[in-house]
Amino acid sequence: MKIGILALQGDVAEHAQMIRICGSEPVLVKHVSDLDGLAGIIIPGGESTTLGDLIGVYGFDEAIRKKHENGMGIFGTCAGMILLARKLNNGTNNQPRLGLLDVKVSRNAFGRQKESFECELPILPLDIPAFPAVFIRAPLVESVGPGVEILASLNGQPVLVRSERILAGAFHPELTGDTRVHRYFIDRVCG
């Protein structure tokens, strides 16, 4: 199975390595034509303003939307989650993005880098009692629309959500060497 990683900016190589360990084929997506034949695409961690901008410049917004309508799964981590959100707060709602997931997301919700942290996060619907979750200048989901399933929460606020063929997380499973969330994306969201 081919899983793309949007390779315009961010921690692309880390995601590609996780996909490889899971036994799937990672494809670095630099051009819209690279989307052909993908079962899923990962929007990596990075700077959401930079990524959103480059997505618009090269027409990835329309192209990803179309492929998604035809069944391509999408997994957004951190910046990727921000780009998938339909609504953003903190006065950043006009930031260009994909907007395919019915959630409201708050950017830099925990503060600046010195507040970035690691914790053991339970993801019970995936039968994971403790996942090594890394939050870096991370966003939080403030509210979810109908049909959005909350897979994990931190202090009562969602940090991993799913809506049909979209998975979005505020943390970085690609930084840990623990492939369980990536496997869930490949097997259960794209599969």
Add this chain to the structure above:
Amino acid sequence: METKVGTDTVKRGLAQMLKGGVIMDVTTPEQAKIAEDAGAVAVMALERVPADIRAQGGVARMADPSIVKKIMEAVTIPVMAKARIGHFAEAQILESLGVDYIDESEVLTPADEAHHINKRAFKVPFVCGARDLGEALRRIGEGAAMIRTKGEAGTGNVVEAVRHMRAIMGEMRKLRNMPEEELMAESKKLGAPYDLVKWVAEKGCLPVVNFAAGGIATPADASLMMQLGADGIFVGSGIFKSSDPAQRARAIVLATAHYNDPKILADTSSGLGEPMPGLDVAKLPEKELLSVRGW
């Protein structure tokens, strides 16, 4: 829930998120906004860009905290700031302001001619310059969570950044092919901690992200450094000393994202106006070189 802050994973992780991106030197909130709008992944808040530090001389110090704060308020992307080599009090002040990264930088006048900052004593991550692998691994040994080439800042001349990137990549290739019994002697030769030398020999890369910095002035310069193995780009004087900063900033962002696509590079390099004036590094007297600072 128990949370851990300031871990190596969290410190190095932010640099990993900046990969494939451009970090730009800015001296005002207005410049920071121009950088953010052009697609910068972070900004470096400064009082003077390196070209002006070079021209004006004197002691270059940490920026006035009020400037750093105003820049932090102006943008949503990470804000970095520079402390002098060895000046841990400046670093403590910058950490208290909440900057996202500290650059312990040779561009400022060193405060200690023997020792760098113990970067493990901080929750905020540090980036440090390096000319070769030994210097990079010494800084990582002290706790640096990100490395950049030193290049020769404020010259608009990429030659030193190329020299430093080739040195680092070449020495890593050499280590990769070395039998284990030779690693201790190599560690002594490099002046680098043995455990880090062994790590690089096994993995073939640095344990932290490595950006290019020092003299990058054009989209082609950015592409060159990325193709030589840089994970991303710092542009100092190159943007706001050029004739059209917004357009040049944009072009360098696009060139970094598409560094191996000459058609896009030709397009982004067109009609940018005048780049910053350059300096021939070979003609600079040794005492004016910034890259030799650091030990």
